[in-house]
Amino acid sequence: MTAKPNDRPVARQPAEVLFADELAALAANDKAAKPPGWRLSPVAVRTFILGSDGKELPVTLAGKKAGVAVGKKFYGDDILIDRCIVTLLGNRGLMLVGEPGTAKSMLSELLAAAVCGSSTHTIQGTAGTTEDQIKYSWNYALLLAEGPSTRALVPSPLYSGLKRGLIVRFEEITRSPQEIQDTLISILSDKVLHVPELGEEEGVVLAQKGFNLIATANLRDRGVHEMSSALKRRFNFETVHPIADxxxxxxxxxxxxxxxxxxxxxxxxxxxxxxxxxxxxxxxxxxxxxxxxxxxxxxxxxxxxxxxxxxxxxxxxxxxxxxxxxxxxxxxxxxxxxxxxxxxxxxxxxxxxxxxxxxxxxxxxxxxxxxxxxxxxxxxx
Ligand SMILES: Nc1ncnc2c1ncn2[C@@H]1O[C@H](COP(=O)(O)OP(=O)(O)OP(=O)(O)O)[C@@H](O)[C@H]1O
Ligand SMILES: [Mg+2]
Incomplete structure (x- = not known):
């Protein structure tokens, strides 16, 4: 993910690369219990987002001893961060809603980077989002040549996230059609994704511990009221407000x-x-x-x-x-x-x-x- 010497610089690094030193320092000093599948404890995830108040954490980076202070990244409602983390620990997905530009996407990226070390398992909701983009599609040349197999299957970010126990992000979920959003209902409740073409055994993909979903929705676009109530029940909703101070x-x-x-x-x-x-x-x-x-x-x-x-x-x-x-x-x-x-x-x-x-x-x-x-x-x- 980092730029190789001869590569042109990357326009924007994901949070886990941008803040790699901070994440390493938090992991090195993390004494609290980590939930199954998590890279950091909930307290360390909180510190990653809200900062260490200038306190330097000792860590060895590239063979050298260093002290890394964790910067504050989200300004506003600290309790909201605690609630988001608790939601991710549980069985429900996290839905961040709010006005545009209130850092919903930023927060989902930071949470994913801290919890599972990867924020790039992301689906972008649009009017044209298809079920394939949410679940899986096929490499048709291989499919025709060999028939359905895991080799011919092209996993979606959700498929790989579920299989590897990662946090998956679904940006602007309400922009995608309701029947497409509803694909998530069974995945969120049963934590399983079915690939009927692969048969009864291979076709059942069970989620590893650590898997969860963070969705964002913008209140100015098509609203969350257009989501089915069945799907709404699978999420805990948190509203991110503009900074008041x-x-x-x-x-x-x-x-x-x-x-x-x-x-x-x-x-x-x-x-x-x-x-x-x-x-x-x-x-x-x-x-x-x-x-x-x-x-x-x-x-x-x-x-x-x-x-x-x-x-x-x-x-x-x-x-x-x-x-x-x-x-x-x-x-x-x-x-x-x-x-x-x-x-x-x-x-x-x-x-x-x-x-x-x-x-x-x-x-x-x-x-x-x-x-x-x-x-x-x-x-x-
Ligand atoms: N409370 C906040 N704490 C930190 N940054 C904030 C906050 N509110 C807004 N920002 C700024 O907003 C930027 C991120 O906006 P982001 O794209 O995450 O917003 P969004 O809520 O997802 O917007 P949209 O609904 O348009 O997708 C941050 O990089 C930061 O500059
Ligand atoms: Mg956004």
Missing amino acids: KDFELELVTQQTQMLLGDSGATARFDPDIMDLLVTTFHDLRSGRSAEGTAIERPSTVMSTAEAVSVAFSAALDAAYFGDGRVQPPHLVRQLVGTVLKDNPDDAKKIRHYFDVVVKARGQKNANWKAYYDARKLLET
Whole structure:
């Protein structure tokens, strides 16, 4: 999975590769009991997601002794993480639902990476998802030549995950048709997958311990109400909410932007005050009320934390490649255009109103907000 010396670098590494050192350090220091099929104990999985509060864990990496602090990756409801882990320990699948950009996919990837060391057994739900993509398909050349055999069978991520006792992820499950989703009912309740073509013995694939399913569903698309109640009963539902605390969000967006910048090789300076402008804007527009108490009309676009990170990162790239490397308010305004003003002309009016009322007033007391306000003409595309 890691890049070989002559390979071009991988665009994005899965969590188990990206955080391999942290996972190794957690495993080396994990004294608590591990559930069957799990690589880490539930407490260590929790620490992987919520961080070790700066505490360094001793570990030997590539023959050298090192101390690795586990970074905080999910900000918000810590209890939610405990509940998710407990669900994965039990018989039911875990269904993460919520608004777009609330880190559902990230959380499912982190949980899978920590529990079984692999987050890539993933099915993406679309209107075109077929039963074959969920269960298995065939290599037709071999099937015709030799008849049905395990050699001719092409396993799905779910098939291999079940056979090897891994966490399987089903992204955006509600985008796939209900009758296709329902394929999961018997797999989740009996923990077995049948391949009738392989006969009575070979055709019964039993799940190994450690197998479970994490599905995600976005509340803005086709909702979970379109899921059959039989399937709903096989899942524990957890709602992931947007981050309510602005300081938390500021910390997260700063940390993630630095991480993305480090990975991209670009150098840019993001002053905390400028980052604050951005996060405050997202916070105000999402909540529909400014810190001073002014009511603001909320744009129809989702002002999620994930979008804030993407605006911050793009602004930093803009500053690095087209400016002197210091992120300035106009960089933010330019990138806001692509995020907020997507396809709804009314959103443009709402943003302009936000600038004319809230940003302008703050600009009378603060030079950064003034520069932000002065850049508002960039919103007119
Ligand atoms: N509470 C949070 N903790 C950590 N990161 C968060 C949080 N909320 C949002 N993020 C940001 O969101 C990004 C991941 O978004 P992700 O794609 O997982 O969201 P999603 O809920 O799956 O969205 P969608 O419904 O559009 O698929 C993270 O990389 C991070 O930048
Ligand atoms: Mg997602």
